[in-house]
Amino acid sequence: MKEENxxxxxxxxxxxxxQLVDIFIDLGFEIxxxxxxxxxxDNFDSxxxxxxxxxxxxxxxxxxxxxxxxxxxxxxxxxxxxYMKNNKPPFKMISPGKVFxxxxxxxxxxxxxxxxxxxxVAEGLSVSHLKGILLEFLKRFFxxxxxxxxxxxxxxxxxxGFEIDVWTGKxxxxxLGAGMVHPKVLENGGIDPKKFSGFAFGMGIDRIMLLxxxxxxxxxxxxxxxxxxxxx
Amino acid sequence: MKISYNWLKWxxxxxxxxxxxxxxxxxxxxxxxxxxxxxxxxxxxxxKILPDRAHDLLSHQGIAxxxxxxxxxxxxxxxxxxxxxxxxxxxxxxxESKPTNLKIxxxxxxxxxxxxxxxxxxxxGPSPEWVVKHLASIGQRSINNIVDATNIxxxxxxxxxxxxxxxxxxxxxxxxxxxKAGEKVTLLTGEEKELKEGMIAICDGAGNILDTGIKGGKxxxxxxxxxxxxxxxxxxxxxxxxxxxxxxxxxxDARKRFExxxxxxxxxxxxxxxxxxxxxxxxxxxxxxxxxxxxxKQKEQKLKFSLAKISKILGLEVSVIEVGNIxxxxxxxxxxEGDEFEIVVPPMRxxxxxxxDMAEEMGRILGYDxxxxxxxxxxxxxxxxxxSAGGNETYAKIRAARAKLIEDGYSEVMTYVFCDKGxxxxxxxxxxxxxxxxxxSDGIKESLKLNxxxxxxxxxxxxxxxxxxxxxxxxxxxxxxxxxxSAGGxEMRVCYANKKEVKEMTLEEYCKAEPDxxxxxxxxxxxxxxxxxxxxxxxxxxxxxxxxxxxPFIARDVALWxxxxxxxxxxSAGGPEGVSSGEVLEIIKxxxxxLIVRGPELFDEFKKDGKISYAFRLVFQSYERTLTxxxxxxxxxxxxxxxxxxxxxxx
Numbered sequence: 106m107k108e109e110n111x112x113x114x115x116x117x118x119x120x121x122x123x124q125l126v127d128i129f130i131d132l133g134f135e136i137x138x139x140x141x142x143x144x145x146x147d148n149f150d151s152x153x154x155x156x157x158x159x160x161x162x163x164x165x166x167x168x169x170x171x172x173x174x175x176x177x178x179x180x181x182x183x184x185x186x187x188y189m190k191n192n193k194p195p196f197k198m199i200s201p202g203k204v205f206x207x208x209x210x211x212x213x214x215x216x217x218x219x220x221x222x223x224x225x226v227a228e229g230l231s232v233s234h235l236k237g238i239l240l241e242f243l244k245r246f247f248x249x250x251x252x253x254x255x256x257x258x259x260x261x262x263x264x265x266g267f268e269i270d271v272w273t274g275k276x277x278x279x280x281l282g283a284g285m286v287h288p289k290v291l292e293n294g295g296i297d298p299k300k301f302s303g304f305a306f307g308m309g310i311d312r313i314m315l316l317x318x319x320x321x322x323x324x325x326x327x328x329x330x331x332x333x334x335x336x337x
Numbered sequence: 338m339k340i341s342y343n344w345l346k347w348x349x350x351x352x353x354x355x356x357x358x359x360x361x362x363x364x365x366x367x368x369x370x371x372x373x374x375x376x377x378x379x380x381x382x383x384x385k386i387l388p389d390r391a392h393d394l395l396s397h398q399g400i401a402x403x404x405x406x407x408x409x410x411x412x413x414x415x416x417x418x419x420x421x422x423x424x425x426x427x428x429x430x431x432x433e434s435k436p437t438n439l440k441i442x443x444x445x446x447x448x449x450x451x452x453x454x455x456x457x458x459x460x461x462g463p464s465p466e467w468v469v470k471h472l473a474s475i476g477q478r479s480i481n482n483i484v485d486a487t488n489i490x491x492x493x494x495x496x497x498x499x500x501x502x503x504x505x506x507x508x509x510x511x512x513x514x515x516x517k518a519g520e521k522v523t524l525l526t527g528e529e530k531e532l533k534e535g536m537i538a539i540c541d542g543a544g545n546i547l548d549t550g551i552k553g554g555k556x557x558x559x560x561x562x563x564x565x566x567x568x569x570x571x572x573x574x575x576x577x578x579x580x581x582x583x584x585x586x587x588x589x590d591a592r593k594r595f596e597x598x599x600x601x602x603x604x605x606x607x608x609x610x611x612x613x614x615x616x617x618x619x620x621x622x623x624x625x626x627x628x629x630x631x632x633x634k635q636k637e638q639k640l641k642f643s644l645a646k647i648s649k650i651l652g653l654e655v656s657v658i659e660v661g662n663i664x665x666x667x668x669x670x671x672x673x674e675g676d677e678f679e680i681v682v683p684p685m686r687x688x689x690x691x692x693x694d695m696a697e698e699m700g701r702i703l704g705y706d707x708x709x710x711x712x713x714x715x716x717x718x719x720x721x722x723x724x725s726a727g728g729n730e731t732y733a734k735i736r737a738a739r740a741k742l743i744e745d746g747y748s749e750v751m752t753y754v755f756c757d758k759g760x761x762x763x764x765x766x767x768x769x770x771x772x773x774x775x776x777x778s779d780g781i782k783e784s785l786k787l788n789x790x791x792x793x794x795x796x797x798x799x800x801x802x803x804x805x806x807x808x809x810x811x812x813x814x815x816x817x818x819x820x821x822x823s824a825g826g827x828e829m830r831v832c833y834a835n836k837k838e839v840k841e842m843t844l845e846e847y848c849k850a851e852p853d854x855x856x857x858x859x860x861x862x863x864x865x866x867x868x869x870x871x872x873x874x875x876x877x878x879x880x881x882x883x884x885x886x887x888x889p890f891i892a893r894d895v896a897l898w899x900x901x902x903x904x905x906x907x908x909s910a911g912g913p914e915g916v917s918s919g920e921v922l923e924i925i926k927x928x929x930x931x932l933i934v935r936g937p938e939l940f941d942e943f944k945k946d947g948k949i950s951y952a953f954r955l956v957f958q959s960y961e962r963t964l965t966x967x968x969x970x971x972x973x974x975x976x977x978x979x980x981x982x983x984x985x986x987x988x
């Protein structure tokens with residue numbers, strides 16, 4: 106009865122983020138947080154997205170005024186090369202955080218998103234390992250009946266690149282982008298691609314939240330509205 | 338890109354039906370955004386061609402060749418000397434050509450190849466029915482036979498082409514040169530554009546600008562009175578095409594193809610196709626010789642790869658026979674010795690550069706479903722510290738702060754990073770809010786207002802909220818946000834608010850002010866297990882979101898007196914302690930109404946003069962309409978009656 110003793114409620118994005126992160130912690134991943142303002146080099150060039158290349162159109166970018174060459178990161182991948190420079194392989198890293206896209210908003214698009222990316226670098230990693238880790242993750246999150254499906258895709262910083270679908274027991278849902286780290290990206294991070302290989306994957310936490318709770322509109326997330334906090 | 342199924346069938350008559358193609362493309366080539374059955378009987382597939390395949394797949398022939406190789410079905414080569422199995426008639430009847438005096442001068446390195454020819458005695462008019470149909474299927478409008486022929490050529494083979502009215506071109510020559518800043522050109526659309534450095538101008542002998550490279554000009558436009566043409570197929574530098582398109586705000590199918598980089602080897606093919614189409618449409622036309630200006634021929638690329646490397650990348654044993662078979666189906670010349678392959682990269686396949694590209698090629702063609710998942714043995718570094726919030730101090734603090742605030746009764750909100758004023762501004766935005774927040778308090782105050790209005794709906798008497806997030810400050814070094822340096826001034830903050838105050842501080846300050854909650858985190862980052870008061874979340878898929886009604890709610894209180902001691906009737910459920918709140922609750926609940934969305938909830942209780950006062954709150958709302966007082970009053974009246982029937986006193 107007494108309000109003072111009543112616990113507060115958590116935002117569903119935080120609940121989902123914690124769930125995702127905890128699964129990867131249990132799988133032995135370290136957490137790294139990246140900055141939300143990134144250099145053009147970290148966000149694009151170091152990831153095989155050269156200036157004046159159509160691949161830049163894949164992401165509508167917020168450029169900072171009066172700060173040439175700085176952007177609001179369009180993806181968590183902007184920390185791949187800095188992280189590689191600061192950490193010697195083998196490593197397994199996961200990074201949750203906010204990313205920004207300069208696009209008109211609707212029920213499935215926002216200008217700010219929460220994303221999570223993983224990066225694993227070691228000797229002898231293959232697509233089979235990427236598939237194995239992600240299937241394990243998906244089973245822990247969606248339940249034992251979860252299955253995984255890879256489709257060809259393209260992200261300049263991986264080769265090969267994939268879109269990944271999960272079988273949730275009812276239907277296939279597109280849930281992750283992933284791929285084997287491009288040897289040039291490893292090189293940019295000071296890692297010898299002849300010795301080491303890696304895989305990276307990323308997922309939209311907002312999207313997973315919408316799917317998990319059947320929330321109809323992604324924009325409900327950032328209204329500061331407590332009516333969203335229904336899941337504690 | 339829209340692909341007409343009927344058009345595709347020209348080249349691959351044995352193609353599976355369109356629904357099957359969707360699956361085949363999805364798992365071996367690219368995403369399919371849609372399949373539409375058109376009223377004209379055609380089926381159109383909307384393909385999301387990946388940027389690395391935009392060199393060779395932005396065309397019907399490109400898709401047809403890919404599918405023919407992938408599925409090992411016949412490809413009908415349209416060329417007269419094509420290498421088809423002989424079952425189809427060559428589509429292109431190449432007209433005989435006469436000598437020409439057309440002069441082409443490439444004076445810029447932005448045009449890597451120009452293939453031109455003069456055609457005389459054409460009759461501009463409507464297109465044949467098949468042309469109109471093909472164009473309509475992919476959402477293009479028929480203009481006239483000549484313009485349609487250039488468009489058909491582009492959507493068929495991927496190479497943009499253009500036609501000028503020869504009689505509006507002075508001197509039988511084209512000069513393709515760098516543009517001078519300030520030069521003006523009127524486009525086919527009638528828009529006047531000013532050229533800048535880095536662009537090009539395609540001019541006639543008198544210096545009239547006929548074309549910008551990615552969009553034709555008005556000067557030599559084809560009209561119904563046109564009789565003679567200059568046809569051209571250029572290969573432009575991709576960066577030039579992109580920059581020109583961006584600067585002049587020109588979005589054309591030609592720009593899209595050029596900026597993705599086309600092989601210059603494609604241009605003569607397009608000229609042959611365009612000529613054949615015009616010959617078909619205008620049987621009286623005469624064709625002059627092709628003038629091919631190609632300063633630097635595309636070099637032949639070879640690519641070596643080993644099966645061991647490909648198998649290692651994929652985690653799948655790939656055999657010599659499988660690879661050889663794929664290369665033959667894709668008509669890729671190769672040498673093989675033991676484990677090693679060397680291929681001659683087809684000129685259009687600008688995406689094949691390194692061994693990893695071949696791993697992708699083999700993987701997608703064989704099918705990624707053949708690769709089985711295995712868990713790699715990558716040891717966790719610092720396993721003990723990872724157990725605590727992943728071994729990251731900032732992350733551990735964020736989670737501990739969140740847990741502490743929730744424990745203290747605060748609920749979490751998230752607000753927008755973008756706002757009306759601030760220190761860091763973005764250059765262009767899809768919204769009118771161009772600044773990044775310098776504090777969390779402004780957003781929290783707005784949130785507080787909103788949630789106070791909804792407090793009865795939420796069942797809260799005091800709204801207490803918090804946010805943990807980044808703020809952006811100019812000329813301030815980044816703090817606490819990450820282990821990696823930020824390129825800007827970011828700070829991780831905690832802000833919480835209740836009816837008395839709004840407090841905002843850095844995450845660090847918050848942790849210091851609440852030392853008990855953070856001893857573990859602060860003492861030795863990551864060395865301890867997760868804070869006790871933080872629940873470990875595990876996935877549970879059963880919870881579903883309930884969207885609230887967008888109509889206003891009405892909150893009503895029901896207050897009543899009941900006897901504190903029940904002396905008069907021993908049989909009453911009141912007992913020696915009087916009537917319980919639970920008993921009253923049951924009575925109120927016996928009145929049911931679909932309009933009650935919350936409650937009844939007891940929010941007040943006190944004893945006075947041998948009586949107990951209870952107060953319950955009910956919240957009414959409809960998903961269909963704004964409720965009226967009358968409707969709510971009716972329900973309250975029913976409740977009051979029930980209370981009176983019990984002999985209790987409504988206040």
